[in-house]
Amino acid sequence: MDIRRGVRIATLLSVVLLAFFVMGRWMGSYDALKPLDWSQNYADSLWQPLQDQRLQLGDLAPAAGEGRLWLISADDQPLLVSRHHLRSDGQSWRLQAVVGLELAQLDSLVQAQAWQPGMRDLPLDAALGMPLAQQPILRLSMIPEQPVELRYVQGSWGNPDMRLELGEGDQAWVYAKQGLVVAVSGEDAHSMMFGLREEP
Incomplete structure (x- = not known):
């Protein structure tokens, strides 16, 4: 050769x-690009009903287990949320649901709890869940105990429709079709919020 x-x-x-x-x-x-297990496991019981605006407080426990109602301060405004703890994808997650209330209902709750802006989160009596079972859920957030690598986000929903720069390396990834906003910092996701809707 x-x-x-x-x-x-x-x-x-x-x-x-x-x-x-x-x-x-x-x-x-x-x-x-492996999808998050919970993104598929709760598609029929949580994410789709929320997107269809038919998810109610009473639907959460059968899907995500028993939770607890809290009255919290959001930008110095009272907000009623239900919190549930889940185990998925090798770690603990907090599912937080924002409960929609009529103004009179919210005022009554605020007065009963002597709530003031800036107060720490107040756990509420479990008995409150029964009369509020048919109240709508406005938003759902999944908050991991430890940040999640972005490859799991992309494995679940692909590339975002929009990346909003929030400064100092923080971004909001917006998935319009799923009504989802992912809070991103560096190469990790810190929370996923479902319930984004276009203004009429």
């Missing part, structure tokens, strides 16, 4: 090996 032919064969083998290496890396990155 002459030298030129040997060089050509060596070059061809190098190209083939490089192609296999690149393909292996590409397939490995594709496999790494």
Whole structure:
């Protein structure tokens, strides 16, 4: 075998090996886009009913287990939420649901609890859940105990429709079809909020 032919064969083998290496890396990155288990497990019981605006407070316990009602301060305004703890994808998650109340209902609750702006979150009596069972759920948030790598977000919902820059490396990833906003910092997601709706 002459030298030129040997060089050509060596070059061809190098190209083939490089192609296999690149393909292996590409397939490995594709496999790494694993969806979050809860994104699929609760699709029928939580995410779709919320998107259809038919999810109620009484629907949460059968789907996510018993939770607890809290009166919290959101931008110095009272907000009623139901909190549930889930185990999924190797860690603990807090599911927080914002409960829709009529103004009179909210005023009555605020007075009964002597709530003031800036107060710490107040746990409420479990008995309140019964008369409020048919109140609508406006938003649902999934908050992981530890931040989640973005590859799991992309494995669940793909690339976002919009990335909003919030400064200092923080972003909001918006998925319009799912009504989802993901809070992103660096290479991690810190919370996922469902219930985004277009203004009429």
